[in-house]
Amino acid sequence: MRKFFMPRKRKRRRTLNRSLQGDAAMMIFLFLMGLVMMFPIIIAVSNAFKPLSELFIFPPRFIVRHPTLENFKDVFRLMADSWVPFLRYIFNTVFTTLAGVSGHVIIASLAAYAFAKHRMPFGNALFGLVVTALMFSGYVTQIPNYLMMKNLGWLDSYFALIVPALASPLGLFLMKQFMEQLPDSILESARMxxxxxxxxxxxxxxxxxxxAWLTLIIFAFQDLWNATGSTYIYSEELKTLPYALSQISAGxxxxxxxxxxxxxxxxxxxLAVFIFSQSNIIETMSTSGIKE
Amino acid sequence: MESKGNRNRENRLTLSDYRKYFGIRRKELRRDFRKSRTGYLFIAPYYLLFTLFYIIPVGVSIFFGFTYFNVLEPPRFVGWQNYANLLFADDIFLTAVKNTLMFAILTGPVSYIASFLFAWLINELPGKLRAVMVVVFYAPSLSGQVYLVWNVMFSGDVYGYVNGLLMKFGIINTPIQWLTDSNYITPVLVMVVLWTSMSTGFLSFVAGLKGIDRTIIEAGCVDGLRNRWQELWYIVLPSMKPQLMFGAVMTITASFAIHDKLAALAGFPSVNYAAHTIVSHLIDYGSVRYEMGYASAIATILFLMMILCNKAVQFLLRKVGA
Known part of the structure; x- marks a missing residue:
């Protein structure tokens, strides 16, 4: 089926307009910048394995010399001490993430299919509004959303985290752009x-x-996985993992x-989700352009 | 007389024409609607939520911008007062606008161009290596709270990495308060924001570059493209226009909404409001002081800034290669 819809292009090594020196210079530049990008992450990983005696020394030491798992053990020790069983925070984040991500993929795909393959009065205008929504960030709607949650009685419940995530405009946009390239003739013959x-x-x-699903999954996942939900959630037993962990680090x-x-x-x-689905994400993003 | 009657007749004719036209149009529209019922049903669940959490809130926000509203009492209409206060009486808001524009101008274009440049260079790599490099550059956006490590690097005591190194090599004698000295806050924060800014737009560029048909470039070479810069300017950029547009939207929206990372590193509120952006001001009035009317006015201004800037940049991008 896949082969039928998207024929793969033959790969060809290019030699035109390239010189060895130029290639070498650019690659060196790229790898240096890559190192700069990785540097803070390397430091964070290295710090995670440092014993206390190496964390605060002068002059500073970037890479750990005597790695220890003590910090990770401390994380779990602090988790065990928390007032609400720590498993609860993990459950909250995993549950809201799974519910939000799967709901988002289904709801956005349904709408994307109609926008991409059905001709409807006002269809373009409705989709245009979704594209406009890409142009402002969630902070703009934060206050009305809070009031909305209050009126719906969803404050301090999982709904406050899950439901807005279902309507993310980015997911619908990417899915619609991707679905547009499915050939109409096949859908038409199925209708026949x-x-x-x-x-x-x-x-x-x-x-x-x-x-495209995998792409929607990774973007929705990133949002929900890192959601502290502190604006909407008050009860300790409904709070999320990032919130609990930020309390630990704020110690x-x-x-x-x-x-x-x-x-x-x-x-x-x-990171694991991204690495696992990278080639699919890149395939989806190739249709992500905004056409005039 | 006769001509008048003629004109009248003509008028009547056109009027009934209009009627007939609209009658047909309406019938057509009704038929279209009936035919598209399934389509609307498919859209309904998404659009219901989208209306509830995106469209209505923007309208509500514009409305509350004209009121005094503290959640406890019903909103009271105050006209343009909130806007007048923001522009003429609230110095901190003007600082916030200045900071927002400064951060947007310092980080937006740089991250946009850097995203494209890195994507372009990555595109020259063979398959496996390309995948690894995409992860390397995208990892900071995936890394959640790892940016807090910049706190350790730039902490104001001798254990901060930067201070430690500078002192070890004798460049400075006393540690610099990177995140509390308003001379140093901005450059440090710009660096952190840039570090996390290779996001959705970057992925779009990687994908767009990968999809460019090699044969067009070969044809261009026959027509006299001499080096990779000409190839970039005359072939690659024009064929990437939709992705460039998408990347611009994502970058602009993100760079006007910088707040979280600034607050985590420089504190909230920050020293001398050096890292206070419009979003910080909005959160201050919305979530801390519960002055929802005033906060809504701030949100409305932010909304207009984002939309206008997006439209302006799209207008400019349309000219690329045109």
């Missing part, structure tokens, strides 16, 4: 054969936009190592 729109959507469209200066361990642990999951 009497397939319902619902069937076409689930059995023909969705299996062929898997790269004191002596927690510098623990804090590094926490942020390294939190980074691992999104």
């Amino acid at each position: 054969d009497g397939a319902s729109e619902w069937y076409i959507f689930w059995k023909m469209v969705m299996p062929n936009v898997k790269p 004191s200066i002596s927690r510098a190592g623990v804090s590094a361990a926490v942020s390294v642990l939190m980074m691992l999951v999104p």
Whole structure:
């Protein structure tokens, strides 16, 4: 099916307009910049393994010399001491992330299919509003959203975290752009054969936009995984993992190592998701352009 | 007389024409609506939520901008007062506007160009290595709270890495208060923001460059492109226009909304309000002082700034290669 929809281009090594010196200079530049980008992450990872005696020394030592797991053990020790069982914070974040991400993929894909493949009165205008929403950040709507949650009675509940994430404009936009390249002729012939729109959507469209799902998943995941939800959530037992961990790191200066361990642990999951789905994400992003 | 009657007849004719036209149009529209019922049903769940959490809030925010509202009492209409106060009586707001523009101008264009440049260089690498480099450059955006490590690097005591190194090599004698001295706050924060700014736009550029058809470039070489810069300017950039547009939207929106990282590193409020942006001001009045009307006016100004800047940049980008 995949081969049918998206023929792969033949790869060709280019030699035109390239000189060895030029290539070498640019690659050296690129790798130096790559090092600069990785440097803080390397330091954070290294700090996470430093014993207290190495964290505060003069002159500073960038790379750990006697790595220890003490900081990670401390994270778990502090977790065990927390008032609400720590598993609860983990559950809250995992639950809101899973519910938000899967709901977002389904709801955004449904709408994206109609925007991409159905001709409707005002369809373009409705989609235009979604594109406009890409142009302002969530801070603009923060206050009305708070009032909205209050009126809906969703303050201090999972809904306050999950439901707004379902309507993220970026996901709908990327999905619609990607679906547009599915050939109409196949959908049309399925309609001729009497397939319902619902069937076409689930059995023909969705299996062929898997790269776009993964892309929506990674973006929605990043948002929800890092959501502290502190504006909407008051009850300790509903608070999320990033909130709990930020409380641990905020402890004191002596927690510098623990804090590094926490942020390294939190980074691992999104990083793994990204590495795992990179080629699909790049495939989706190739259709991400805004056309005039 | 006769001509008048003629004109009248003509008028009547056009009027009924209009009627007929609109009658047909309406019938067509009704038929279109009926035919698109399934389409609307597919859109409905998303659009309901989108309306609730994006469209209505913008309208509500504009409305509350004209009121005094503290959540406890019902909103009271005050006209342009909030805006007048913001522009003429609130010095801190003007500082915030200045800081926002400064951060946007210092980080926006640089991160946009850097995203493109790195994506372009990465595109020259062979498959596996390219994938690794994409992760290397995108990792900071994925890293959540790892940016807090900059706190350790730039901390104001001798254990801060930067101070430690500078003192070890005898460049300075006393540690510099990087994050509390308003002379140093801005450059340090700009660096941190730039570090995390290779985000969605960067991925879009990587993908767009990968999708450029090699044969166009080969044809260009036949037509006399002599080096990679000409190739970039005459072929690569024009064929990347949609991605450049998307990247610009993502970059502009992000660079007007800088706050979290500044607050985490420089404190909130920061020394002399050196890292106080419009978003900081909005949060200060919205979530700390509960002056929702005033905060809504701030949000409305921020909204207009973002939309206008986006539209202006899109207008400029349309000219690239045109």
